[in-house]
Amino acid sequence: MEIIGVAGIPEVHPGDELGPMVLQAASAQGTPIEDGDVVVVTQKIVSKAEGQLVDLSTVEPSKKALRLAAESGRNPRIVELVLRESRTIVRKDLERGILITETIHGFVCANAGIDTSNVPGHETVSLLPKDSDRSAAAIRRHLCDAIPVTDLAVVVSDTFGRAWRNGHVNFAIGVAGMEPIKDYRGTVDAHGETLHVTRIAIADEIAAASELVMAKADGIPVAIVRGVTFTGGDGGVAGLLRDRSTDLFR
Amino acid sequence: MEIIGVAGIPEVHPGDELGPMVLQAASAQGTPIEDGDVVVVTQKIVSKAEGQLVDLSTVEPSKKALRLAAESGRNPRIVELVLRESRTIVRKDLERGILITETIHGFVCANAGIDTSNVPGHETVSLLPKDSDRSAAAIRRHLCDAIPVTDLAVVVSDTFGRAWRNGHVNFAIGVAGMEPIKDYRGTVDAHGETLHVTRIAIADEIAAASELVMAKADGIPVAIVRGVTFTGGDGGVAGLLRDRSTDLFR
Secondary structure (H helix, E strand, O other), rough: OEEEEEOOOOOOOOOHHHHHHHHHHHHOOOOOOOOEEEEEEHHHHHHHHOOOEEEHHHOOOOOOHHHHHHHHHHOOHHHHHHHHHOOOOOOOEHHHHEEEEEEEEOOOEEEOEEEOOHHHHHHEEEEHHHHHHHHHHHHHHHHHHOOOOOEEEEEEEEEOOOOOOOEEEEEEEEOOOOOOOOOOOOOOOOOOEEEOOEEEEEEHHHHHHHHHOOOOOOOOOOEEEEEOOOOOOOOHHHEEEEEEEEEHOO | OOEEOOOOOOOOOOOHHHHHHHHHHHHHOOOOOOOOOOOEEEEEEHHHHOEEEEEEOOOOOOOOHHHHHHHHHOOHHHHHHHHHHHEEEEEEEEEOOOOEEEEEOOOOEEHHHHHHOOOOOOOEOOOOOOHHHHHHHHHHHHHHHHOOOOEEEEEEEEOOOOEEEEEEEEEEEEEEEEOEEEEEEOOOOOOOOOOOOOEOHHHHHHHHHHHHHHHHHOOOOEEEEEOOOOOOOHHHHHHHOOHHOOOOOO
16 A cells, blocks of 8 residues: 655645646656545645635624633634534633534534644634535546546545544545445454454545645645555545444543 | 555464564565564554453453443453453443443553454453553564664554544554654744644554554554654653543543
């Protein structure tokens, strides 16, 4: 299995089509995209292309945002955006200025995935894409038509923290063309025992793997994961999101 | 970056030395281990080599284990082992027979990492290695001396579930020869902004990536991750374990 970082993608602007940019950059560096590849694209360039950028000076904080901001020492306009982008607050640690929320998309993460880095302008922040499955599908459609291939998957990734462990890793927030979970139910191990760990979140593992070639500051927002076995599917990221009723940590 | 699954490792028995077995199997399949590689070894073969296997018939359940087992429909001997291997119960869902604990090693996972699959004998289970950092260091020492190389890291991995998301992924439970966290603090992005997500858990990303070539039932318990940039270090896995005082989910 190979993971190839794709450099040379120019600064992305609202309205840009990522499919052609990814295709072109991969070919230009001598690693054209092939059938069977999983192409991982970071949230940041997807959000930029889709215009999910907010000028903070245009944001009017609500009373709730003003109160949370005062209690936590955070920027009230950012807190307002976090609240707008969230269904519920899962945990708050006002002393450390941390808000863990469930976003309107169903992800549990800090600050609703709102990011102030790698965005032009001190006062501009990026929101998560409105529907990262749709974003992934649009990129996939372009790649499949242009190359042309059929067995290709696209994952949109973002960098989240975790419960219990330090450090962030990349997770899948949008998926097109693959089942995000590999199901071993019914599989028997080398000793004839049925496997206990039966469902592996391969789309998250692919996202995590791709981060290793995406040095944060170095302008590598896309990776090609080649040689991984996946099953086609069009259910998107939903399969990765644990239902609230079975979640012991919400 | 490349990830190479290492097949051909024979069934591991208590007392076996994994270093020579890994070295031999990697060479035999034509992908000898090189300087700069991260070698990922699954918990299962480490536990077997270290004799961390328990015959369930020898386990006497305590009253607490009997009670939890009765309430949850689990095997009381397994519940007893989970309690012995844990510092605290973090969450329990007796209806679904789930115990999430903090293990004596500091990992938060289901069933204290006790595994009944891929172990010979219906009544034998494997516990986590007593000290996976030490296990990783012993394998690393052998590889570094035998090849010989100096810039080589070893990660012991295990497959855990996550809060909020479905499916399991591989995490690092033992680390030797590398800093498990890559620290971007102070790094400036392409627009001159300081990066917000500043600490990436690369040892976990490496473990997750390696799972993609370790098909569960197919006898690939080792992977070579080649071409990833890491910093040498001997702090082990501790850097990945979030302190209880800053953990909002314990």
